Amino acid sequence: MPQLDKLLADLEEPEFLRQLEECLERGDDPAELLEECRGGMDMVGKRYETKEYFISDLVMAANIFTEALNKVRPRLGGDPKPGGTKIVLGTVQGDIHDIGKNIVAALFSARGFEVIDLGVNVPTQAFVDAVRESGARLVGLSALITTSFAGIRATVEAFAAAGLRSRVKILIGGGPVNEEVRRYAGADGVAGNAVEAVNLAESFSKEAA
Template sequence: MPDLYDAILNGQATAAAEATREALAGGAAALELVHSQMVPAMDEVGRRYECEDYFVPELLLAARAMKAALALLRPLLAASGAEPAGRVVIGTVKGDLHDIGKNIVAAMLEGAGFEVADLGADVAPQAFVDAVSAESAQLVCLSALLTVTMPAMKTTVEALAAAGLRGRVKVMVGGAPVTQRYADEIGADGYGENAAAAVAVARLLVAE
């Protein structure tokens, strides 16, 4: 029986759930499992992606294994009153249907201990505003895969400002055509070049 770390790294969902159950039965604390196994495993997944060892299928499989474990851990974490690493709202902006990249970032953030509200794809600016208020999110992540839908990121940032939320929520943007320069241009606080980088930037933004 592999431990949770290996099960996530190898993308084995059943084994990850099994390992989690076993560890809990053996007396491990949920938060301890998150910090000693899940977060390091997802960090390693991100590292392997960055050095081109892992590709999209491996990322998604690892995310699935992580989620299988998290499904068991979440009720325990909530009951123990453990604080997440941060609260995040994420979505693909209005007009854009691509959500595989966004799903990967959402999973990586979840794997890093963040609480993530995923709004899906083709999300209107107002829906982001509503979710940020409702979730009292510290970070909102906007994804776009088409140059033609990138302007919706700007509209969303403006809508957050108009709703008076820019003071308390940080904005991170990402997606294939998005650049640091564009992030700066529209007044976003951060830019995630890929899923692994997004986690690092999210940690920094939430710590600020």
């Protein structure tokens, strides 16, 4: 079994991509492969904390992961369906991490949702406006740095202030986001990875139907 996580953490780009191709060719589960790669990003984060890696290494790791996601995306299957359940997705204000959000977006599209991706560092009002314009009943907020938990909460509060809180289910996720953060922010659900995120969204959509 190749160690995709370690190859990514060591920034061994050509060998990492070669082995990823091999795994895809032999039919390994694409979502599981992405989770293994995510383990490599955790190692990168730890090396950054211990000052073995610098920001430039984080950028390089992010670029390699993005290439990996581009290779894996077609294998996730499905087609984006304009008529599917809509979800407004974005990384909250103050935060520019988007790899996890992009994986979540890819899996939602593959499972037949229509994803309205607002990108990164999204102002609270932009989420509210997107829900108003699209009529989406699901919102997904991503956050990777602890200082952006306040951005999650502010976004939830913005929906309340706009009188839309009961219309939408708000899912949150991203590295350190957990049940405690969900309670702090007043969101409806939290998921630890993209597969859990889609399953939770599907159960919310069924409830609403």
